[in-house]
Structure formats: C-alpha cells, structure tokens
Amino acid sequence: MKQRPPDISDRSLGDTLAAWGLRGPAPSWVPAGFGDHHWTMTGDDGRRWFLTVADLSDKPHCGPDISSARLGLRRAMDTAYALRALPFVVPPLRTADGATVVALGERYGVSVFPFTPGTPGRFGETRTAGERRLVLDLLATLHSTPPPPDIPPYRPDIPGRAALDAALSETGTPWNGGPYAEPARALIARHAPALRAVTAAFDRQAARPVGTPVVTHGEPHPGNVLRDGERRLLVDWDTTALAPPERDLWLVTDDPADLAHYARATGRTPDRDAMAFHRLRWDLDDTAAFLTWFRAPHAEDPDTAEAWAGLTTTVARLAA
Known part of the structure; x- marks a missing residue:
C-alpha cells in the first residue's frame, strides 16, 4: 500500500x-x-x-x-x-x-x-513469449506437487458477493463513505444492467463441475514474480488454494502454443471455459472489494485513487 x-x-x-x-x-x-x-x-x-x-x-x-x-x-x-x-x-x-x-x-x-534479490514485474504488464514459458514451467511444477495437508480449500464464490449485490440494489440512494462514494454509485447505476447480467452468467458457470484440483498460487501475475536472471520466484502466497489449474493459467497466457506447452509438461489440457470463468471471477471479486471500500468511510489518498482507477477499468471491461 x-x-x-x-x-x-x-x-x-x-x-x-x-x-x-x-x-x-x-x-x-x-x-x-x-x-x-x-x-x-x-x-x-x-x-x-x-x-x-x-x-x-x-x-x-x-x-x-x-x-x-x-x-x-x-x-x-x-x-x-x-x-x-x-x-x-x-x-x-x-x-x-x-x-x-x-x-x-x-x-x-x-x-x-x-x-x-530480484526485480518484480508490474501488474498488468505484457509478458514476452519467453517470460510466459518461464512462468508456465514454474506453474507446471507447482501444479504437479502433492498438496500439503492443510492447504486452504478453493471457493468458487466471490468473497464480497453480498457487498456487490447490495451495491447493485442500492444505487437509488446516496452513498456517503467519502470522496469516491458518489462517483462509484453513479458508475454502478450506469452499468447495473450489464453487471447483473455478468453476475448471473457467473452463477451459471460456478455450478459447473471441475476436474481434479491442484496446488495453485492464485495470483501469479507479473507483480508477484521476482526476476533474477533466468530464475523466477513466486511471492505473496496468501491466495494459495487447492483449485483448478486454470485459476493460475488465465493470468499468464491464452496463447494456444503456450497452453500446449503446459499440457505437455503436466499431461493436463487447460479448459478454456474454466480460464474464462476465473477471469470473470477476478473482475467481479475486484469490483466487490472496491465497492466495499468506497461505501465505507474513506479519504482521498494514493491508495483510494489507485482503487478508483481499478474500479472504473474493471467495470468498463465487465460491461463491454
């Protein structure tokens, strides 16, 4: 922060x-x-x-x-x-x-x-083909590792779903949390029909059965990867869980050649529908977290400014 x-x-x-x-x-x-x-x-x-x-x-x-x-x-x-x-x-x-x-x-x-030692990437940056393969090799090893006995379970639901549903249903009255409360209300009101549609689609997809879960990191985006020459290190393990491998893979690549490389290393062919589901889950989870923040007491500072930028970008993507 x-x-x-x-x-x-x-x-x-x-x-x-x-x-x-x-x-x-x-x-x-x-x-x-x-x-x-x-x-x-x-x-x-x-x-x-x-x-x-x-x-x-x-x-x-x-x-x-x-x-x-x-x-x-x-x-x-x-x-x-x-x-x-x-x-x-x-x-x-x-x-x-x-x-x-x-x-x-x-x-x-x-x-x-x-x-x-190492240089972290930046969240949202574009990875090169070589960088993607390095991270995929790392994930292939992780996903093939026997799970520790007390690994957290995977939950396909959105942790802040109640807050998201409440925000969608309460756009008709003022929000008074702080400087971003009313702009957030206006943003959600403007896109409420599209957001309700994507949450309904999420619910349908969440009911799909999943295959054998594996040890996942949860957030292997560039900001959580340290680069030290050809070595790559994964940090920030608070999101680890026993989950479908697509929970990690969508954050690395959707290139068919990359996914074939992962399949050869693991014997598991990634499910593109599952990757799309986890991409959607990420955006809805972020939206719920940002709305929880902006409907609670908050101030104008660099963290809330970054959160506002994240909310506007994510809602625009969901509503597209």
Whole structure:
C-alpha cells in the first residue's frame, strides 16, 4: 500500500518481531504493493528481512471476519512453508513456536520472509513469449506437487458477493463513505444492467463441475514474480488454494502454443471455459472489494485513487 497505517508504530512492530528472535534498528516502511503493508529490516546479524503486515479486517479471500481471516492466512502461510523445497517458492520464516503468522493487535497479522534479490514485474504488464514459458514451467511444477495437508480449500464464490449485490440494489440512494462514494454509485447505476447480467452468467458457470484440483498460487501475475536472471520466484502466497489449474493459467497466457506447452509438461489440457470463468471471477471479486471500500468511510489518498482507477477499468471491461 502507498499509505502507512497510522495505528502501527515502530515499537509495536518491533515487539511483534521478537517472536522470530529478530532484533535490530527499526524496520523501514516500504510503499509497495496493493492490499498488504510492507517493511524491510536488517537484523543485528546483518541479514535482511521482508515483513508483510496483513489487515485481517480486509482479507475476504482468507475469511469474512478477522478471526476466520487470521486462520485462513495462517493456513496459506503454512502451505507456503510446506512448499519451501520448491526452488521458486519464497516461504515465510517460522517462529520458535512454529508460527508463520503472529498477531499485531487485534486487526493485523505479521509474516516475515527472507529478503530475496530480484526485480518484480508490474501488474498488468505484457509478458514476452519467453517470460510466459518461464512462468508456465514454474506453474507446471507447482501444479504437479502433492498438496500439503492443510492447504486452504478453493471457493468458487466471490468473497464480497453480498457487498456487490447490495451495491447493485442500492444505487437509488446516496452513498456517503467519502470522496469516491458518489462517483462509484453513479458508475454502478450506469452499468447495473450489464453487471447483473455478468453476475448471473457467473452463477451459471460456478455450478459447473471441475476436474481434479491442484496446488495453485492464485495470483501469479507479473507483480508477484521476482526476476533474477533466468530464475523466477513466486511471492505473496496468501491466495494459495487447492483449485483448478486454470485459476493460475488465465493470468499468464491464452496463447494456444503456450497452453500446449503446459499440457505437455503436466499431461493436463487447460479448459478454456474454466480460464474464462476465473477471469470473470477476478473482475467481479475486484469490483466487490472496491465497492466495499468506497461505501465505507474513506479519504482521498494514493491508495483510494489507485482503487478508483481499478474500479472504473474493471467495470468498463465487465460491461463491454
């Protein structure tokens, strides 16, 4: 995120890091990513660490409330740790008690990762053919890996579906959350018929049976891939789940030659209808998350500006 949360102090974060035995200068906040908050730290032993602080009140894919989101995030981070033997997984560090997530107050959960060299991509950027093959090879290995016992289950529904349905039904009265509330209401009112049509199509597709699920990352877009020469590393494992492989594949490619390459590596032919379903699910999930944000109290800042740009782009794509 671009805005540091005001209710997390250097002292409280430092106290939490004691669970990992980490001591040193105060961590440095990093204005990066979208969703979680990040810091870096150099310990007294000279090693560097990357800290992720998740806002459990806004983690619907992990759970609908803080308590269940804490459990869901722990299961996801435990899964990433269990996959640590895979050379492209950047796993969390465990505490002396074996925890991969430690509470910071009631609202937040902290995970610690080794600081890993590499250059991240940018969400939405176009991958070259060579880059797509590197990521597909990585996913082929992941999808062929036996699932860890406590991997989170896949849910085809939209975590924020209730918020999306409520927004579609309440465009006739003012929204008062903040500066983007009324623009969001006008946007949804203008495209409400098209949005209702795509949600109905989503419901029909969600009822389709799926094949054998595999270990998926959930969000292997360029922003979650570190590039280090020819090596590619996957970060941000909070969305991992036992799910159809198309949940990952649509974010990488729709090129027939690429999909044939994946099929040769795994023995599984990607289902294009399933890829389209997961593409639609992503857009509806984002729309629900943005609307939840804008109907709640919010301010004008770089994060809400980015969310507004995301909402307008996503709604335009859904309504096309």
